[in-house]
Amino acid sequence: MNYIVLDLEWNMGNRREELKVMPFEIIEIGAVKLDSGKSEIERFSRLIHPRVYRRMHWMNKSIVHISNSDLKSAAGFEEVYSEFLAFCGDDPYIFCTWGDTDLTELQRNIFYFDCIPLTEGPLEYLDVQKLNGYNEGSHKNRISLEKAVEKYEISEVTDFHRAVNDASYTAEILKHIDSRFEKYTSFNTYYAPEDREKEIERDYGDYIKQIFKCYKDKHTLIHDKRIRNLSCPVCKAVLEKSIPPFSLNGKNYLMMGSCKDHGTVKAKIRIKKNEQNNLPYAVKTTRIINDEEKDALEKKYQKSISSKLE
Numbered sequence: 001m002n003y004i005v006l007d008l009e010w011n012m013g014n015r016r017e018e019l020k021v022m023p024f025e026i027i028e029i030g031a032v033k034l035d036s037g038k039s040e041i042e043r044f045s046r047l048i049h050p051r052v053y054r055r056m057h058w059m060n061k062s063i064v065h066i067s068n069s070d071l072k073s074a075a076g077f078e079e080v081y082s083e084f085l086a087f088c089g090d091d092p093y094i095f096c097t098w099g100d101t102d103l104t105e106l107q108r109n110i111f112y113f114d115c116i117p118l119t120e121g122p123l124e125y126l127d128v129q130k131l132n133g134y135n136e137g138s139h140k141n142r143i144s145l146e147k148a149v150e151k152y153e154i155s156e157v158t159d160f161h162r163a164v165n166d167a168s169y170t171a172e173i174l175k176h177i178d179s180r181f182e183k184y185t186s187f188n189t190y191y192a193p194e195d196r197e198k199e200i201e202r203d204y205g206d207y208i209k210q211i212f213k214c215y216k217d218k219h220t221l222i223h224d225k226r227i228r229n230l231s232c233p234v235c236k237a238v239l240e241k242s243i244p245p246f247s248l249n250g251k252n253y254l255m256m257g258s259c260k261d262h263g264t265v266k267a268k269i270r271i272k273k274n275e276q277n278n279l280p281y282a283v284k285t286t287r288i289i290n291d292e293e294k295d296a297l298e299k300k301y302q303k304s305i306s307s308k309l310e
């Protein structure tokens, strides 16, 4: 499988012009294609003529090294996107990005300009920033691209904040990451699963991730047994809950139970809203936790009970 390491530059409007469906308009697509052995095959770099936010936003000017005159002669999104798809090719590939925003903004632009979607459901990809965290011992440890380039002593021959350069730096970092961590794929859920058939369940060994379909409302979602169930991520046994699903903020629900063979199990249900139809869907992760995490979870539960009594 090939790796398509992708980076975008975008522009935004001022508060008055901003469109909710597309807050950021892509002005450059850059990508580096690597083969399964991570040798570079080819590069893609195209500017895009903006049609919604036509003038470079003042905040962007100092960051992105692209001027209005650079963009004047560029092609429109539809043309560059179809060239990009041709670049991605027919061989199987996985997108790789630094962080989790690029694939959302790309899909928003694809939708706005009425182009063929990349996917009909959740899009599996590698978040190289997250993988770099795993490489350092904690997936929650997110550092900037600049910091990572410094850390791996990648020679800085090109400017940051030009799409193909940042894609190239990201590709170099990916080469430094232990490939064992590549199993920790991410899912972009700009398109949530439409129905049960498109739902995602992935066993990552030490935790399980499930992405459920959209529900008609939050109440139905959080009371569905499928979502409230707690099972051991190792042996899959259905567990009694010592802590039932509770929430401190109305968005994330937590619950706990214990497997006699594998220890304390925690599940986290994140309720998100699908951008297309505004309906709620859930992302659930289930993992074995240690005593410290168990104590922290119990404290949170106590807090949720006492805040209800107040």
Ligand SMILES: [Zn+2]
Pocket (backbone or CB within 6 Å): 232, 233, 234, 235, 236, 237, 259, 260, 261, 262, 263
């Ligand atoms: Zn078990």
